[in-house]
Amino acid sequence: MLRNIDVNLYDRGRLETQFGPFVKTDTFPGRVEAELLGAQYARILQDTSRLVAHQWREHIERSALKGFLFHGGPGTGKTSMAKRIAYEMCRVFEDGGGASAAEPGNEVVLVMIDGSDIARGRYGDSEERLADFFEYARDGESHGHTHGGGHDHGHAGDAMRRTVLLFDDVESLFMARSAAGAREWHFSQNSVFFHGIDELDTSHTVVVLTTNRIDLVDAAVIDRFMCFEFSPPSVDVQIEVARDRARLQHLNDADIAAVIDRIREGDPLRSLREVERLVTQAYVNKILTRQP
Helix, strand or coil, X not given: CCCHHHCEEECHHHHHXXXXXXXXXXXXXXXXXXXXXXXXXXXXXXXXXXXXXXXXXXXXXXXXXXXXEEEECCCCCHHHHHHXXXXXXXXXXXXXXXXXXXXXXXXXXXXXXXXXXXXCCCCCHHHHHHHHHHHHHHHCCCCCCHHHXXXXXXXXXXXXXXXXXXXXXXXXXXXXXXXXXXXXXXXXXXXXXXXXXXXXXXXCEEEEEEECCHXXXXXXXXXXXXXXXXXXXXXXXXXXXXXXXXXXXXXXCCCCHHHHHHHHHXXXXXXXXXXXXXXXXXXXXXXXXXXX
């Protein structure tokens, strides 16, 4: 049985640390201080948030839509999008945003899972660990007994914990049978994962997968999820992100002039992470060149 301290848990406070407070709440989705910028991200956030909110609000327990598979190059915002969806659901179900009414005790959390969270030395232990994550999403840390800190998900209107299960970099977890690095234990893990997905209670849980190499992911995994491709951001989006990140670090346009020139005239950047790295370097340079 997993406890909260056994998982990489993102609650409302931890998500707010990354995205800042909501600065606009009269739209759906709302807007946060450190928003994911660009039309691609706005569309994906709107579509996924509307789908999750509908299933959770209407208590649809056995939906065919189990979640989403985000694929694209490294640093294109896939993991951040999963966290942003969870934060939006915090607004909707904890605050009563959108069409939902706030209910005392409601909680939305994201549990981030990667290969190191599942890998175990003995055969069968990894499969058991994987099953534990689905059990944790279903029952909470105390198997649904509210006096122990968990939440009963069984009754509409009750306060409950809703969960986003994020499996990050799934090409290392659920590898295609045809992949050169696939081993027998991959297939065993896949079977446990399929069972967990097939039994998923979609009225309070959604699963998000991310991958940089969709070609390595088992086709049966891909078939179970709604796929979104994350393309490299456009030059305009990169500049918008650079200015937004600069603002958060108290930099002005003059401070990041070289960054903007690099984006416009240099070799194409393939990810938002590269943009953020350039802004960070400009920030460091400004501090270190300042007279003490």
